[in-house]
Amino acid sequence: MSEELQTEEQILEAAKQIFQEQGFAGARMQEIADEADINKSMLHYYFRSKDKLFQKVFQDSIRQFFPEILKVLNADLALVPKIEKLVETYYDMFKKHPHLPRFVIHEMNQHPERFKEFVKNTGIEIPELFVKQIRAEMESSTMRKIDPREFIINTIGLSVFPLIARPMIETVFEMNDDQYQHFLEQRKKELPKFIINAVKK
Amino acid sequence: MSEELQTEEQILEAAKQIFQEQGFAGARMQEIADEADINKSMLHYYFRSKDKLFQKVFQDSIRQFFPEILKVLNADLALVPKIEKLVETYYDMFKKHPHLPRFVIHEMNQHPERFKEFVKNTGIEIPELFVKQIRAEMESSTMRKIDPREFIINTIGLSVFPLIARPMIETVFEMNDDQYQHFLEQRKKELPKFIINAVKK
DNA sequence: GTCTATATAACGATAGAC
DNA sequence: GTCTATCGTTATATAGAC
Numbered sequence: 412m413s414e415e416l417q418t419e420e421q422i423l424e425a426a427k428q429i430f431q432e433q434g435f436a437g438a439r440m441q442e443i444a445d446e447a448d449i450n451k452s453m454l455h456y457y458f459r460s461k462d463k464l465f466q467k468v469f470q471d472s473i474r475q476f477f478p479e480i481l482k483v484l485n486a487d488l489a490l491v492p493k494i495e496k497l498v499e500t501y502y503d504m505f506k507k508h509p510h511l512p513r514f515v516i517h518e519m520n521q522h523p524e525r526f527k528e529f530v531k532n533t534g535i536e537i538p539e540l541f542v543k544q545i546r547a548e549m550e551s552s553t554m555r556k557i558d559p560r561e562f563i564i565n566t567i568g569l570s571v572f573p574l575i576a577r578p579m580i581e582t583v584f585e586m587n588d589d590q591y592q593h594f595l596e597q598r599k600k601e602l603p604k605f606i607i608n609a610v611k612k
Numbered sequence: 613m614s615e616e617l618q619t620e621e622q623i624l625e626a627a628k629q630i631f632q633e634q635g636f637a638g639a640r641m642q643e644i645a646d647e648a649d650i651n652k653s654m655l656h657y658y659f660r661s662k663d664k665l666f667q668k669v670f671q672d673s674i675r676q677f678f679p680e681i682l683k684v685l686n687a688d689l690a691l692v693p694k695i696e697k698l699v700e701t702y703y704d705m706f707k708k709h710p711h712l713p714r715f716v717i718h719e720m721n722q723h724p725e726r727f728k729e730f731v732k733n734t735g736i737e738i739p740e741l742f743v744k745q746i747r748a749e750m751e752s753s754t755m756r757k758i759d760p761r762e763f764i765i766n767t768i769g770l771s772v773f774p775l776i777a778r779p780m781i782e783t784v785f786e787m788n789d790d791q792y793q794h795f796l797e798q799r800k801k802e803l804p805k806f807i808i809n810a811v812k813k
Numbered sequence: 814g815t816c817t818a819t820a821t822a823a824c825g826a827t828a829g830a831c
Numbered sequence: 832g833t834c835t836a837t838c839g840t841t842a843t844a845t846a847g848a849c
Contacts, residue, residue: 450834452835453832453834456832456833
């Protein structure tokens with residue numbers, strides 16, 4: 412009885428790792444069980460089916476991915492420090508969960524409708540405050556005219572892309588793992604400048 | 613005999629579609645056979661195994677994805693029209709092959725070493741000419757100092773991200789498919805400005 | 814080269830003892 | 832709640848007739 416929560420937590424932790432690494436289709440229930448160091452039948456005892464276990468993991472992953480970003484977007488910060496904070500948040504998240512962004516991107520494209528349902532259920536909303544902030548900056552003439560949606564997508568895209576494109580970057584620019592990590596560190600400082608400059612008047 | 617090439621081509625075309633849509637793990641040989649409108653055993657007759665068929669498709673996809681971009685990067689064009697051309701190339705590619713970018717990203721992360729091998733075999737190289745061009749622009753003081761690798765990654769990332777993040781964009785900004793397509797059209801014009809502005813002095 | 818039939822293995826899921 | 836054993840399906844792959 413006291414083991415209930417622990418086992419369930421162990422399973423979820425293992426499932427998260429395997430699913431995020433391999434995706435739904437690539438993951439094996441046996442592998443999840445091995446990772447959680449429990450018997451395979453326990454997975455079904457706690458979550459009934461692979462699909463149900465996956466949906467739990469996927470929903471948790473969305474909850475992990477979006478709100479943290481939206482929180483920063485809607486925070487009470489000036490534009491420049493907000494961009495800096497946003498970029499930093501992404502890179503921290505990536506350090507803890509290297510497969511999270513690619514996992515979400517892959518799976519949400521496999522079942523777009525289901526994904527939209529999930530997002531609605533988690534109560535994620537348009538970053539209204541940030542949109543207002545951008546509009547205000549544009550009116551006070553420090554920022555050139557740009558669709559706020561473009562600005563948000565560009566900022567997130569610039570943060571995420573080098574993380575999901577790692578093998579490509581390492582290959583094209585002939586980096587090893589250390590050099591890639593060093594490149595990311597440099598980028599953390601450089602990227603906010605790039606973004607701010609892009610919308611300066 | 614005269615049917616050999618045609619059948620092989622049919623298989624590859626079908627395999628490309630299914631693999632790019634579902635990934636290696638999610639794809640089924642039966643589904644590829646159905647799509648190609650041939651018998652399932654023909655897949656093995658022509659390509660021996662699922663893995664061999666996949667590797668052919670993956671390599672072809674890389675050949676489809678990279679050289680076209682690198683060709684533009686190394687073309688004899690001034691910076692601004694080059695960026696415009698690059699963005700346009702990406703969006704055209706996406707119209708013809710909507711799943712290509714996400715497919716390459718997902719699969720190259722599943723087997724990074726194999727991916728690096730493939731890239732080397734296809735003879736893809738660092739876009740040296742473009743790097744030189746950026747360096748020249750920086751020295752002639754029209755462009756602020758920036759690591760050319762950052763500039764390249766940013767440009768490609770900004771082009772690719774809204775394509776692979778479509779369900780997210782449609783959800784967060786409450787767009788339907790038409791509105792998304794319209795958004796992309798607008799973006800095709802806006803993005804080069806964003807990029808150029810970002811590196812202006 | 815193309816088909817049908819089948820081998821072989823893997824996987825998700827369940828039954829039943831403890 | 833946890834285990835072993837096993838069922839039922841589905842997947843890749845092959846054998847063999849035509």
